[in-house]
Amino acid sequence: MAGTVMGWWRPSRRKGGRTSARTRRVTARVTALRSLVNGGPSPDFRERLRADLMRAHADERTAGRHAAPPAAHAGSRRPRPRRSLLVRLRPVLVFGVALSGMFATGVRTYHAVPGEVLYPLKRVAESTVLVLAYDEKDRAEREMAAARLRAAETASLIGEAAPDRRRLIAQTLDDMETKTRAALTRVARRGHADGEARRFARQQRKVVEPLLPKLDGENRDKATQYLRYIDTFTASGR
Structure with missing residues (x-):
């Protein structure tokens, strides 16, 4: 029984032979590697490696030489000059x-x-201001301001030597009376003439009355009739 067991554990000669051959091959490889480690690469290998490195270095230098001109050209480009102060301030x-x-x-x-030439533009702006009045009192005050302008324009026209001066004065006096009647009618509609209306009538008399001797007959009659109308607001105090 014991002999049988011992015989089962004893390796056969064939198997032992294969193991010995494998061991010899591994030992040979280890010995070859050890020789490479101890002795270094062969001279042929070193020569090939050196040639490859020199070739790679030459290729890099050649590539850098070809790429250098564009870089030099880009570097030689002059910077864009800054705009002058006058150019920067031009919009302002x-x-x-x-x-x-x-x-x-x-x-x-x-x-x-x-x-x-600019007088029609003045009248358009004036009409716009009158339309934008927000109530009756404000509209009356703006019409009074327009009548004051007509009185001042009449005084300016008297001192000019324009060929159609008489016609322009007549038109200005007519518009002055129209604006004055519209303003004071709005004041009377409220039942009394307030202090602003009385001050307006006095101011208009001070401007228009000195013009009477300088006006021709027709325009003088218009100015006189205008003064009589505004006097009703200063005298009666209604």
């Missing part, structure tokens, strides 16, 4: 000139008299 200057021109035109339009 243009806006300032335009604003000044608008202001000057507005002043000239306000002081324009009948017969001048």
Whole structure:
């Protein structure tokens, strides 16, 4: 029994032979690797490696030489000069000139008299202001302001030597009376002439009365009739 068991554990000769052959091959490989580690690469391998490295270095230098001109060209490009102060301030200057021109035109339009180029623009602006009045009292005050302008325009026209001066004065006096009657009618509609209406009538008399000797017969009659009308508000105090 014991002999049988021992015989089962004893390896056969065939199997032992295969193991010995495998061991010899592994030992040979280890010995070859050890020789490579101890002795280093062979001279042929070193020569090939050196040639490959030199070739790679030459290729890199050639590629860098071809890429250098564009870089140099880009570096030689001059920087874009900064815009001058005048160019940067040009929009501000243009806006300032335009604003000044608008202001000057507005002043000239306000002081324009009948017969001048800007006078129609003045009357259009005046009509717009009257339309924008928010109640009867405000509309009356704006119409009084328009009548004051007509009186001042009449005084300006008297001092001019325009060929159609008499016609322009007649039109201005008619419009002054129209604006005055409209304003004072709104005041009377409220039942009494307030202090603003009385002050307006006195101011208009101070401007129009000195013009009577300088007016021709027809325009003098218009101015006299106008003074009689506004006197009813200063005298009666209604």
